[in-house]
Amino acid sequence: MSSARTTPRASHDEDAAGAAAGGGLLTYTSLVDGKSVPSDQWVYVVDSDALLKDAFSSLTLKRKLESGRLTPEEAPGDSIVGRVARADSETVVQAVEAASRASVEWNAFPLDVRLDQFGALLHRRLAEQADRTIEILLREGHPLELARWQVSGALECFSPESLAFYRSQMLHETRHGDRRISVRRRPDGVVCLNPPQNAPLSSALLGVTSLMAGNSLVVRAPRSAPLGVMYVLHEVVAPVLAELGAPGGTLNVVCGDPAPMLSAWLDSPLVDDIMYFGSSEAGVRFQERCVAAGKKPILELAGNDAVVVWKDADLEYAAEALTESFYGSGQLCMIPNQVVVHPDVVEPLVALLAEKAAGIRGGSVREEGVLLTPVLRNEKFFACLDDALAGGAELVCGGHAMQDDGTRSPTGIFLEPTVVLVRGLAGAREIQAVRHETFFPLLPVIAAEPAPDAVLLERFVEFVNSNAYGLRNSVWARDPEVVDQFVTRITKGGLLKVNDSHIGFLPGLPTHGGTGLTGGVYGEANYPILRTSHIQGVSVSGGGIRPRDAVFGAWHAMRAAAAGTPDA
Template structure:
């Protein structure tokens, strides 16, 4: 095949199919026959490949998982022709070879010199243009995410987060932090952030498209970017970057090579990035164990690691909390069946309201249902590797926890089954704080629809408040924390004293996005040793100070401050 094949844009629309959203039939940058196809995008050109990764519809997987995954495997092996796949396939993405992966890094390095010279305000135009395009195409984006397996509520939540990431408020505030100027003693002083260089983005399997768009905000700092579309879910990443970001870059006249997108196996590509002389930073989103090991590799190879790892978020529900609203926020644990790092993972409930909270939570959770991702009201996603879920639940029960609700496999229609692909939303009660972290469901992120509610021993409110604060701050993870309470003094203590994590929510949605505030980032096992709130523009740039003097003698510059102090002292003595 031609390694620099041009993208086909034929005149008519492809035939409508049950599994293929309208958005794909109108995609400008996809080869649309026999099925929508995205090629590697390197240096402003499309590069074809000998192999492709196919995305089959989640509906087909739920109807017959064996048939669907067998079809996917045979397509990728070349044993089934794409035109014979019918409407079970959403689309395909070219699988980049090693030469293409290395070419992407070189193209980004070549583009950096020109792109980094652009004025900051000109680069920031990308954010406004991209937001406009997301606003115009948000329904199409939701359709693509649904086709790739996200329930509608989860897809819409991801798009809502993108709209806040690229909001005028957030971009203007972060832009201000990139450049400040002062006048002092006949000098013009600048404190500014300079781009690191080439930034590689490794999105996760659970929310790859929105994570890729989050990562490309590093472009506005003057970096160039290489994105790996994960083999498990590459199509949404390609769609988001090719249909939104590439046209936005073209609109502002960015040089080719500023953005490069390739699909490939994680191990070889990450190794290539580590060893490449062109790469400066790597944004890694994945498990804590793999991420911390990768952090060490980055440091060893002289790369800056920017980590987004697991979360084990804590929600505190105080004795005077609005329980209706608190329960509504706690059910956010089950978005995508808990397979999202920033959902609630554990609850600290004041013993005075614990029984009522659990009763209300159990009733609310019972209404959550599985189903096909395009159906309204579906919140749960399939969990393909569910055996460990039951091991974690058994560990909790063996160590004294009690089952409040759930812990069964479900079919798409909600009926219990020994072979269902869904897990019933599960709530556990854990009595006592002293040994609660001996329970794996409390100690670790589980990535399942599982929420332990910890009820401490009865004590004075003053003592309980101290224990709650210590517990939250001692969480080895540190993504998000939230608290529900009415007492202003209690809320004030949490506001002033919680220093763990990248985000603290008070009487608010745990997973909701807001302008100005970070959507990602955290401390400890979540963000690694360099962890903090993650604004990629800031995390992929570095501070630099500049002094521009006018008529200042070097001697004065060296001793000016000390001379001024001595003169002031002499004047005081006189």
């Protein structure tokens, strides 16, 4: 097969490519084998502004709709913006079976179709649908700035530079005499993806890169935030696959409860890889279940990212990057979670950080500049803050719940961006907010004990590398020798950035992936096209090589070189 088919397969229904009308609601069914699969059970998405005005009533309305005690027509006003079919167990099985049937045929497509053409078409369609994608994310409750951030990451993931990098890793070819030698990556088969609820759309698109390796894909849209996943897979990815003539089961998407679906994937002999997002504690247990079931676990777990600020850092820019800790109320895995600061610049950095944190606010997701999201249960935040203060940390700013207008209130659904100052590296990890990911807008700044710079550099490197987690790390420093030391010696984590946004996306670099409690025992930078494939070596000869000569080829070459004679 040398080129893409120009006619889509008939298995891709028109209504599977977009939203169906459902009483005025944006409505999506399951997508299995290119067909729309209906259901008599639905997951409803509450309007984010309605949730902001009255969270209790909005969530009560959602429960009534999903239990069948209320119909969509009976819902007040515009409080419900969409619904997604809830897949039953039979549909879940059908999705895996469809993926299994499709995987062999899709893998037979040449790499320039699966990777180059698919990636380029997808990038173009993502760009064309960027405004619509942002609108869907807004409906689901993602603040405008964070919706733009997700779309930006998706565009970088499929940018020409990223596609070129993927291509370089998928196939390497050389000549050895009469032989054509290649090292190539082959697909694992059926990949199942369980994205998180905090940024499911971008995580689903990350998993889509596994298709470029020749795998087929089954995605579970999370019940708490299914709309973006369903939209981008139904209306952006599936039409591109259809245009290339991919079999219908190449991509399947269902929505349902995580526990039974994960168990079904583990029990199925047709599933090869499972990409799992979740807490480190749950993820490590799931990893053991995967290995026992013969599946490859690809884990995206908690992050506890460290930022180093050296004495010559641009403090203005560093402080701005550190405020990324508060984006989404800290409920993103790849944000700064702890800061290690050279003792010479602690005070000015903390002052700048507090000043900038004061400008981070909550509100309607459609407002420019809103970066905080509601935190409906905040008792863990206050317990973590109390632990830090009891351990000797100093409260720099924040520490209260507040209303969307910034007014402090015990019943507020937003949390103030909070900074605590921890004095001394020694014993810093006795504080819970330093030792573990908090998933709240709570950032500990650790002021290192005064010491010569050579000693401090050693301590900073050791502190970062001894982190039990390892998603992203970043460094702020100007001295080239200091930068080189950090780049050379920081080995933990899937990504290291220097003098840059901690959460910003760059072409060719991973968006996810890490070591330790972030990625499990197989953890590394997560390029799903690579992690859902395996290396295979291939040698193709024209047939003119005697096997015995091949067996001892290197020996003969060595002897000929030693004798100074041509290798016969």
